[in-house]
Amino acid sequence: MGSEGEFEFSDEKWRYTWESQSHTPILRLLLFPIISKTLNPSFKQHNLTVYLHSPPSFLTITSSSSAAALSLRVPIPNVLLDADSPPTLRLFTDHIELKLLLLLPVDHPVISAVHQTSPIHLPLQMEYDVDKLSSVGEVEFVCRSCGYNLTKKPIRNFVEMPSANWREVADNWFGACCCSFGGISEKLVTRYVNSHSCAQGMCLLSSTSVIFYKDDLVESDFPKPCDQHEYVSDDFGGDGVSEGTGSSGLSEERTSTCSDAGEANCAFDENAMIAHPEKGQLSANFRYEVVKNEPDCSDFARTCPDLNDTEDVNNISSCCAHMSSTLGDKDGEHHLSRNARKIETAEIVGNQKSFLNGFLGDVFMARSSNLTKDIEWHEFTCPRCPTPLGAYPCCGGCAPVDEGVRLFKCYISTCVPVLGPGDIFSKYTVDKMFANRLMECANDESTFRFVVRDLTTKSPFLQIVLLNPDAWSCSGNCSNAEDKDPVPKLQLRPVIKVLFSDCKAAAESQLRMVDEWAAKNSAEDIFMLPYHIQDLVNSLIAAKDLYPSSCSSLHGLTLSSLQQ
Incomplete structure (x- = not known):
């Protein structure tokens, strides 16, 4: 029987994290202890044995050294392994790395055909969902936190909101000059603005939010319209x-x-x-x-x-x-x-004009070009619980300037029970929506450095550096190699890997350093409401524990990931 210290170490809980890249036939496994954070110095690479069980639904890692007992069982995700290629094992100070070769990359369409019972998870496709909602007929929108009905009566009219750069598209298509054919552009823009205004009983849809007429919401208490x-x-x-x-x-x-x-x-x-x-x-x-x-x-x-x-x-x-x-x-x-x-x-x-210029559009993640000092955004909370569900634009603290209230899809549901099979918005979450929009912004602005700022105060809340937009990952806790319980089926999920730093509680001098970093690195400013930024920070903090300590920081920023 080993010593007391050896017995405690053998009972140490271990965590596994599988990782892969799109279009790359390599699967990487990270194994690390949860509590001690470091490996036993007695571990030697030649004393560790890796065995792939057939069919390859799990693998075991055991140690032949009596000084450092190790017996782990790790489930393998649904991938096509190359059985002729032996695994590659490496030891680090705080984790074990194992690499396996694949026959096909994890996002290859053949993978879904082979595993039809459990198809691969695809990135969230942020759509307007007009057809899905219209096919239901009458839709009752409820708060995802408490299930409270948000509308006075079911909504049955749904209209898709065009993109904010509609004028530019019209000018590029018809021409911006007022002569000849170009005059059509301005006429279409005018018609577009008038046809997409908030009206009672109608719901306007964007990729991230649902816009309701203010009087359609229950217990809505808005200020009176402004004076002239x-x-x-x-x-x-x-x-x-x-x-x-x-x-x-x-x-x-x-x-x-x-x-x-x-x-x-x-x-x-x-x-x-x-x-x-x-x-x-x-x-x-x-x-x-x-x-x-x-x-x-x-x-x-x-x-x-x-x-x-x-x-x-x-x-x-x-x-x-x-x-x-x-x-x-x-x-x-x-x-x-x-x-x-x-x-x-x-x-x-x-x-x-404010709507046409993008000032009254989607503010889930706004850019500098979507903001104006004449428009203030106020949070809209659930009448029953204190959960902020969205926002509405005001002019001098008055009622919504366009009579519309924006509710974000990640905080509402289209049926009860919430997140059930009939919930059209069940796949929308804060981290998935943010990851989707962040990659759009990175492609548009050709930058991978961002500063997330408070929409109301413009103060920096979060630094983010996009490392890898094409990663796949899954994680969990290891079991003992002698465990006879059924092996859980794993699915790799698409994620983006990022570096982040929470600036909410930073001192004034640190905030100045963030602004200097943003100016030096040409970081893009993005603006969100404080409550939603905090939800995002919580997701980043929870995901950082999926990596060992030696891999969790770089240049003063913390490594984490967000699901797509």
């Missing part, structure tokens, strides 16, 4: 009125509420004139009268003058034939004709 205030914008641009360098500028003023509900009538000032003909500058004054009305997301109609005077023959050339104008000279002053032909055009205003 002015918006000033410079949306007009003019062509030169002479062959020189002159340009025309038109200014406009509009009075509106935060929800921009109303109709605008534009009256052209009959006394508008060219004030500085010698400089080739054109000035004109427009007056807008806003009639307060119920929010109906209707277009604002604008009537603008056609700079055309039949009494003068000085035609001005322009890139747009229909925009050419003629100026007249009377008593040394250039006057615009009182009988100018009015052209009615559609105008995008207020919250519609």
Whole structure:
């Protein structure tokens, strides 16, 4: 019988972690003690024996040394092992590494065909889920934490939200110029904005969130709409009125509420004139009268003058034939004709412009281009439990500017019981959604360094470096080699490996170092709500224990992983 110390070590609990890479036929096993954190110095590589049991559902590792007893059974995931290639074993100070060769990479389609009873786990495909929800008919959305019904009545109308860069897509497809075919772009953009506004009984869907009309939510207590205030914008641009360098500028003023509900009538000032003909500058004054009305997301109609005077023959050339104008000279002053032909055009205003620019879109993980100082985001919590389910945009602490409340799919369910077989959102989790969006951001910005900031205070909460977006992993506790219990079936799951550092409780000097690190390494800023950042940090902290101590840190950052 061994000594007391040897007996305690033989009863040490061990953890295993299987890892592999996409398109790489190598399977790596990490074995390490959970409590002691280091290996017994008496372990020698030549004293360890690895045996693959046929069929290869598990392997055993035993030690022939009486000074360091070891007897472990480790289940093998569903992969195709190369039986002719012996395993490679290495010892480190705190873990044992074992490498096995595969016939095919773990993500090869043949693997799913071979193991039809337990197909491989694929990365989360973040979809709009319009077809799935519409096929159900009436859907009752509930809080995933407490099962509380969030809507006053079931929702049956679902509309897909287009991407935030819809204007750029339209310009690239139809052209951005106002002449010829390009005018279609602006018309389509206007129609797009008006057709995708929040309405009672309708649910708007994005890849990460569900947008409800505020009055469709139960026990929703929102502030009253803001008082009227002015918006000033410079949306007009003019062509030169002479062959020189002159340009025309038109200014406009509009009075509106935060929800921009109303109709605008534009009256052209009959006394508008060219004030500085010698400089080739054109000035004109427009007056807008806003009639307060119920929010109906209707277009604002604008009537603008056609700079055309039949009494003068000085035609001005322009890139747009229909925009050419003629100026007249009377008593040394250039006057615009009182009988100018009015052209009615559609105008995008207020919250519609914010929506079109991406400021009112998806804020599960927002970028700098999706934020504006005029829009504040407030958390929306479950009426029964204190779980924050999403957010809504405000202007000066008022009601939602677009009447919509965004609830994230990872915090709600589409049926009771939650996460059941009928729950369409059951596969959505914070870490999977974040991993998906993080890889999108990495591909778009060509960077792998990020700083996650508080959406409200803009303070850094988390440093993240994306190490490997194509990893597969699974983990668990080892059993004794003599154990006769059935061997559990393992499935490798797609993960991303990251380095992270929690900055929430960092001192002011450390926060400055984070900002300096971000500037030096061109790190991308991403913004999330505090509660959701904390959920993400908890997932990262839990996953870091899947690796031995010697592999858990690099350059002051902690190694971890997130499921895809």
